[in-house]
Amino acid sequence: xxxxxxxxxxxxxxxxxxxxxxxxxxxxxxxxxxxxxxxxxxxxxxxxxxxxxxxxxxxxxxxxxxxxxxxxxxxxxxxxxxxxxxxxxxxxxxxxxxxxxxxxxxxxxxxxxxxxxxxxxxxxxxxxxxxxxxxxxxxxxxxxxxxxxxxxxxxxxxxxxxxxxxxxxxxxxxxxxxxxxxxxxxxxxxxxxxxxxxxxxxxxxxxxxxxxxxxxxxxxxxxxxxxxxxxxxxxxxxxxxxxxxxxxxxx
Amino acid sequence: xxxxxxxxxxxxxxxxxxxxxxxxxxxxxxxxxxxxxxxxxxxxxxxxxxxxxxxxxxxxxxxxxxxxxxxxxxxxxxxxxxxxxxxxxxxxxxxxxxxxxxxxxxxxxxxxxxxxxxxxxxxxxxxxxxxxxxxxxxxxxxxxxxxxxxxxxxxxxxxxxxxxxxxxxxxxxxxxxxxxxxxxxxxxxxxxxxxxxxxxxxxxxxxxxxxxxxxxxxxxxxxxx
Ligand code: HEM
Ligand code: SF4
Ligand code: FES
Numbered sequence: 001x002x003x004x005x006x007x008x009x010x011x012x013x014x015x016x017x018x019x020x021x022x023x024x025x026x027x028x029x030x031x032x033x034x035x036x037x038x039x040x041x042x043x044x045x046x047x048x049x050x051x052x053x054x055x056x057x058x059x060x061x062x063x064x065x066x067x068x069x070x071x072x073x074x075x076x077x078x079x080x081x082x083x084x085x086x087x088x089x090x091x092x093x094x095x096x097x098x099x100x101x102x103x104x105x106x107x108x109x110x111x112x113x114x115x116x117x118x119x120x121x122x123x124x125x126x127x128x129x130x131x132x133x134x135x136x137x138x139x140x141x142x143x144x145x146x147x148x149x150x151x152x153x154x155x156x157x158x159x160x161x162x163x164x165x166x167x168x169x170x171x172x173x174x175x176x177x178x179x180x181x182x183x184x185x186x187x188x189x190x191x192x193x194x195x196x197x198x199x200x201x202x203x204x205x206x207x208x209x210x211x212x213x214x215x216x217x218x219x220x221x222x223x224x225x226x227x228x229x230x231x232x233x234x235x236x237x238x239x240x241x242x243x244x245x246x247x248x249x250x251x
Numbered sequence: 252x253x254x255x256x257x258x259x260x261x262x263x264x265x266x267x268x269x270x271x272x273x274x275x276x277x278x279x280x281x282x283x284x285x286x287x288x289x290x291x292x293x294x295x296x297x298x299x300x301x302x303x304x305x306x307x308x309x310x311x312x313x314x315x316x317x318x319x320x321x322x323x324x325x326x327x328x329x330x331x332x333x334x335x336x337x338x339x340x341x342x343x344x345x346x347x348x349x350x351x352x353x354x355x356x357x358x359x360x361x362x363x364x365x366x367x368x369x370x371x372x373x374x375x376x377x378x379x380x381x382x383x384x385x386x387x388x389x390x391x392x393x394x395x396x397x398x399x400x401x402x403x404x405x406x407x408x409x410x411x412x413x414x415x416x417x418x419x420x421x422x423x424x425x426x427x428x429x430x431x432x433x434x435x436x437x438x439x440x441x442x443x444x445x446x447x448x449x450x451x452x453x454x455x456x457x458x459x460x461x462x463x464x465x466x467x468x469x470x471x472x473x474x475x476x
Binding site for chain 1: 356
């Protein structure tokens with residue numbers, strides 16, 4: 001297939017405080033084998049040659065494991081592909097002549113730093129509020145020393161695959177962080193190592209989520225549909241049960 | 252150790268309150284509809300005797316009514332909080348939005364809950380003022396004097412404007428319940444992937460039964476009068 005020429009409508013914002021606006025760019029010579037981020041690199045090289053400010057966007061691993069990439073592409077966080085991050089989205093999903101609108105995650109709790117890069121440290125603060133187990137590190141013990149039911153380990157593994165990208169917040173009509181927080185609470189609630197701080201964890205992480213200014217969960221389930229790891233809202237149901245237990249029983 | 256920072260007004264507990272009050276209101280609607288089906292028999296005495304059961308409950312009726320009002324208030328206040336919180340949580344809206352499809356439950360129902368809710372509320376004010384606090388006719392059945400609510404209802408449902416209002420609002424209530432029933436179970440943490448589809452289907456059926464049931468009565472009375 002011949003190379004594509006695309007029109008990009010990209011959100012440009014100088015910094016946290018400045019108001020942003022859309023700027024339209026044309027990118028030529030886009031190969032269908034490129035990833036979306038590589039296409040953005042092509043655009044930025046064009047801008048550098050013209051002496052213009054490059055479009056800022058977050059990325060790191062470019063293989064769907066770090067959770068750094070973002071971008072709302074034509075209204076969908078991580079693009080139209082299910083179960084992939086923006087870095088795994090290929091340009092073969094687009095056609096020559098397409099107009100693509102590229103926006104940052106939009107949420108009060110994720111302020112724009114510059115252009116398409118947002119500040120996701122709200123997630124770090126939620127993790128610091130309880131997304132850990134307090135275990136003194138000793139010599140590494142045998143991996144099979146603690147028996148864990150297959151079903152529990154499978155579900156915990158599903159939850160643990162959350163890469164903390166924040167697409168769930170971006171997709172939610174309410175900008176709720178429920179799927180992320182639920183994945184983190186669920187992962188540890190399912191494992192023996194997570195039992196000690198189980199109720200305190202649920203209470204603290206939900207309290208921090210509310211404090212960060214994320215919206216409420218209206219059960220639209222858009223989060224599950226855009227999550228690059230396809231994390232199920234069944235984990236949100238578990239988070240609720242964990243919270244109710246914390247409310248009813250305390251520590 | 253400090254107490255856990257849980258609160259009845261946290262995002263999780265608040266939605267549980269919404270869900271519990273919402274489900275209770277669905278229960279109320281079901282009983283209300285069953286009673287109203289007597290209207291379809293065209294037997295005025297039977298309906299008046301039925302509504303007189305409530306009228307003769309005395310102070311117990313106030314307890315029921317106070318409970319109902321409290322449930323509505325909790326549901327409304329938490330619903331408005333969700334809707335306002337949503338605006339605060341996303342001050343800059345997207346240029347382009349698209350439904351993600353797949354496992355998403357985002358529908359016209361789920362995104363308009365606050366609007367369908369507010370319209371139902373406005374309708375309820377109208378409904379209660381025109382019927383419960385409407386004209387007081389009297390009738391005597393088996394030697395007992397009681398309110399002739401049947402006559403008032405027939406009078407009301409002879410007016411096309413009122414019938415159209417009922418029909419339209421009940422359709423919107425159906426949309427509210429289509430998302431609401433399933434959503435309540437998820438808010439209560441009761442859903443598993445295995446049950447999700449089934450509960451959603453049951454919710455759609457309940458929404459259809461209640462909406463069609465309630466809109467059919469005024470329509471039928473209007474058409475057969
Ligand atoms: C008979 C009347 C009503 C019934 C049976 C009913 C039922 C329900 C149910 C079952 C839910 C789902 C709860 C959940 O998501 O956990 C719900 C949600 C909701 N209701 Fe109602 N409702 C009624 C009236 C109202 C009224 C008068 C309002 C007025 C504001 C309202 C506003 C809402 C809103 C905004 C939601 C969505 C909450 C969210 O997005 O998270 N409802 N309703
Ligand atoms: S739950 Fe999914 S969408 Fe949300 S942060 Fe984790 S990986 Fe990203
Ligand atoms: S860049 Fe690491 S997940 Fe996309």
